[in-house]
Amino acid sequence: MSQLRKGNRALIKDMNRSLVINTIRKFGPLSRTDISNRTGLGLSTITKIIDELSQNKLVFETGSANSTGGRRAILLEFNHQSGHAIGAKIMKDHLVIALTDLDSTILDTLEISFQNKEDVPHIIDLIISNTKKLLTQHHLTEENLEGVGIAVSGLIDNQKGTVVRSSLLNWEDVNLSEPIQQALGTPVFIDNDVNAYTYAEIEKGYGVTHENFICLSIGDGIGASLVINRKLYSGEFGGAGEFGHTVIHMDGRPCHCGQHGCLEMYASNKAFELEASSLIDQYPNTSLNLESIQFDHVLEAAQQEDSLAQKLFERQGDYLGVGLVNAINSFNPGTIVLIGEGMIAKEFFLPNAMDRAKRNFFNFANCDTDIVVSSLGNDAWVKGAALLAIDQLFQPPIYETTVSLLS
Numbered sequence: 337m338s339q340l341r342k343g344n345r346a347l348i349k350d351m352n353r354s355l356v357i358n359t360i361r362k363f364g365p366l367s368r369t370d371i372s373n374r375t376g377l378g379l380s381t382i383t384k385i386i387d388e389l390s391q392n393k394l395v396f397e398t399g400s401a402n403s404t405g406g407r408r409a410i411l412l413e414f415n416h417q418s419g420h421a422i423g424a425k426i427m428k429d430h431l432v433i434a435l436t437d438l439d440s441t442i443l444d445t446l447e448i449s450f451q452n453k454e455d456v457p458h459i460i461d462l463i464i465s466n467t468k469k470l471l472t473q474h475h476l477t478e479e480n481l482e483g484v485g486i487a488v489s490g491l492i493d494n495q496k497g498t499v500v501r502s503s504l505l506n507w508e509d510v511n512l513s514e515p516i517q518q519a520l521g522t523p524v525f526i527d528n529d530v531n532a533y534t535y536a537e538i539e540k541g542y543g544v545t546h547e548n549f550i551c552l553s554i555g556d557g558i559g560a561s562l563v564i565n566r567k568l569y570s571g572e573f574g575g576a577g578e579f580g581h582t583v584i585h586m587d588g589r590p591c592h593c594g595q596h597g598c599l600e601m602y603a604s605n606k607a608f609e610l611e612a613s614s615l616i617d618q619y620p621n622t623s624l625n626l627e628s629i630q631f632d633h634v635l636e637a638a639q640q641e642d643s644l645a646q647k648l649f650e651r652q653g654d655y656l657g658v659g660l661v662n663a664i665n666s667f668n669p670g671t672i673v674l675i676g677e678g679m680i681a682k683e684f685f686l687p688n689a690m691d692r693a694k695r696n697f698f699n700f701a702n703c704d705t706d707i708v709v710s711s712l713g714n715d716a717w718v719k720g721a722a723l724l725a726i727d728q729l730f731q732p733p734i735y736e737t738t739v740s741l742l743s
């Protein structure tokens with residue numbers, strides 16, 4: 337656990353500075369009086385802090401607004417271009433890496449394929465070399481880079497910067513942060529991919545107007561993240577939200593995690609093949625009479641009105657609905673936001689999922705839970721990864737180890 341800083345004048349000064357800049361970031365453009373009203377700090381303190389932040393090019397004057405006294409008040413805005421971050425997502429056969437400004441606006445993206453997902457040093461090299469490439473292409477250097485955030489599927493120790501276990505990549509105990517940090521000379525933060533997406537949802541999506549919600553991801557795996565008061569709950573080992581591994585069938589299908597009957601073995605895109613094997617005899621005319629059935633095959637067949645493919649999606653929806661009921665009953669969220677690459681097929685599985693999800697404890701007591709589809713695009717994964725690094729820069733500097741732009 338990080339050590340808290342001693343409470344002294346320097347700490348109070350840093351806290352006030354953090355409060356001012358975060359208020360401008362979140363609510364700007366604001367006048368000095370607006371900032372004083374929102375933070376409770378005196379105008380003279382705010383003026384001193386603003387002078388310092390302006391000198392460091394973190395805020396700038398952006399025009400004026402009518403103030404109550406008749407004089408026009410100068411408005412201050414956060415300078416998103418005062419630094420840059422990298423957001424990356426590692427998938428089973430490729431890597432997406434994006435350069436962003438400090439508002440997580442994506443300036444450029446590279447997609448890089450790799451052959452062997454188990455070749456960790458090669459993937460680390462790809463992240464380092466492509467970060468340098470993006471910087472060069474935008475006439476930037478490592479000096480302009482405030483941090484790197486990396487999203488990986490699996491159980492992540494974000495304090496140590498290690499992938500504890502990723503079944504997608506077949507990685508165990510891989511330290512990603514250290515070698516990249518050493519090569520680029522900038523802090524590196526890693527987290528689970530669903531958590532990374534959720535950071536984007538908190539700052540740029542559903543979280544702008546809502547405080548408590550769950551993001552549930554559907555794809556090759558099933559994952560979830562729990563947002564409480566706009567903060568992500570990580571759990572004791574950083575693994576809160578391994579929702580795909582909640583058991584829905586005692587003694588059910590064996591799962592790669594070691595358990596049996598996990599939701600992921602029924603409701604994820606990986607489950608189609610298993611599900612098809614028990615149904616295929618009833619569908620002699622199906623186009624899915626293949627040696628190996630992948631998600632893309634099922635989607636294409638369903639679009640061509642193949643009855644087995646449509647049945648497989650309906651079954652997926654039913655299982656997912658059971659998962660949604662369990663999530664709703666466990667956490668009583670206001671909303672569940674559905675995310676993930678599997679949502680491309682939502683028209684085929686969502687009606688069944690919604691229908692089952694409605695039959696939950698709270699609904700029977702006339703308390704509805706909203707289930708919505710994320711409005712963010714596919715780039716939310718890398719945007720969220722960049723936010724892992726950006727958010728650290730603006731944390732209140734209460735820990736000895738806090739990495740901050742402000743001190």
Ligand SMILES: [Zn+2]
Nearest residue numbers: 581591593598
């Ligand atoms: Zn499992």
